[in-house]
Amino acid sequence: RSTCPLCGVEEEGTYHALVACTHARILWVNMRARWPLPSDDFLIDNGKEWLMHLLSTCSDDVRDMIIMLTWRIWQLRNDQTHGKEVPSIPNTVYFLDSYYKSIKLAGSYSTEEILKGKMSSSADQISVQRMETPALLWPAPKSGTVALTVDDSFQEADGSAAAGMVLRDSDGRVIFATYRVLFYCNDSLEAELHAIMQDMALAIHHTTLPVVVQSSDFSEALASLSNNALVPSAYGHLVLEIKDLMSSREFLPQKIHRSQNRVADRLANYSRSERTTAVWLNSVPPCIEDLWPLDCNTINLQ
Numbered sequence: 001r002s003t004c005p006l007c008g009v010e011e012e013g014t015y016h017a018l019v020a021c022t023h024a025r026i027l028w029v030n031m032r033a034r035w036p037l038p039s040d041d042f043l044i045d046n047g048k049e050w051l052m053h054l055l056s057t058c059s060d061d062v063r064d065m066i067i068m069l070t071w072r073i074w075q076l077r078n079d080q081t082h083g084k085e086v087p088s089i090p091n092t093v094y095f096l097d098s099y100y101k102s103i104k105l106a107g108s109y110s111t112e113e114i115l116k117g118k119m120s121s122s123a124d125q126i127s128v129q130r131m132e133t134p135a136l137l138w139p140a141p142k143s144g145t146v147a148l149t150v151d152d153s154f155q156e157a158d159g160s161a162a163a164g165m166v167l168r169d170s171d172g173r174v175i176f177a178t179y180r181v182l183f184y185c186n187d188s189l190e191a192e193l194h195a196i197m198q199d200m201a202l203a204i205h206h207t208t209l210p211v212v213v214q215s216s217d218f219s220e221a222l223a224s225l226s227n228n229a230l231v232p233s234a235y236g237h238l239v240l241e242i243k244d245l246m247s248s249r250e251f252l253p254q255k256i257h258r259s260q261n262r263v264a265d266r267l268a269n270y271s272r273s274e275r276t277t278a279v280w281l282n283s284v285p286p287c288i289e290d291l292w293p294l295d296c297n298t299i300n301l302q
């Protein structure tokens with residue numbers, strides 16, 4: 001028996017390092033909010049083979065999650081022991097969750113490959129990138145509301161413009177996704193106002209709930225939902241139409257970060273470059289199929 005370098009408890013061993021140590025515990029507790037991990041009652045130190053026993057009681061998906069979690073706990077433990085700086089708990093939770101999702105989506109790693117360390121090199125790269133430019137999760141709307149996430153794409157060179165948007169419920173399920181080419185746009189502000197107006201109208205038809213309107217740029221357009229600054233402008237008629245829509249439904253503007261708006265951004269760019277317009281009801285356009293599951297905060301296991 002020796003003293004744990006991290007928490008000072010007189011106990012060394014894989015069970016302590018991966019489950020009982022404070023540093024491990026806090027990750028188990030936080031990951032449970034994302035993953036259906038076994039409760040503490042199942043995390044039993046029943047000898048050298050405790051981890052194998054635990055894994056043998058779990059479904060394939062949960063087994064992969066436990067392997068990823070303990071692998072990361074072990075890595076971070078080593079880093080900490082060697083005095084290296086380690087990412088914050090939310091960063092680690094985000095990293096593991098998005099890594100798990102991308103592996104599941106790619107379908108290209110088996111548990112064996114994960115164990116052989118195939119993923120560790122690329123995982124380290126992701127972790128480093130994340131610390132340099134922190135990506136934020138898409139903010140799901142509160143239950144009882146829906147979120148209309150909007151973005152536009154505007155090219156000054158040829159004046160082409162398009163809008164992309166997606167209406168999602170509080171679980172991240174897609175109610176509709178649209179992308180549309182916008183004509184006769186003078187600038188990106190007009191494009192954004194058009195986009196917001198058309199899709200607010202569409203949202204009213206497809207949900208009875210209050211709508212949070214999420215946008216990552218052109219906050220001038222988004223602000224027109226809550227002030228009258230643009231009414232006397234050249235786009236006053238658009239603003240008035242937006243105000244009219246707001247009289248029949250509650251719309252709450254929310255500014256989000258670019259990194260939280262990848263789905264709508266992809267839709268808008270796809271629409272502008274392909275010059276195509278479409279509405280997808282209760283389904284997901286192929287051009288965002290790989291992106292939108294990463295926005296959902298929960299994992300749906302069968």
Ligand SMILES: [Zn+2]
Binds near residue numbers: 016020021
């Ligand atoms: Zn410890």
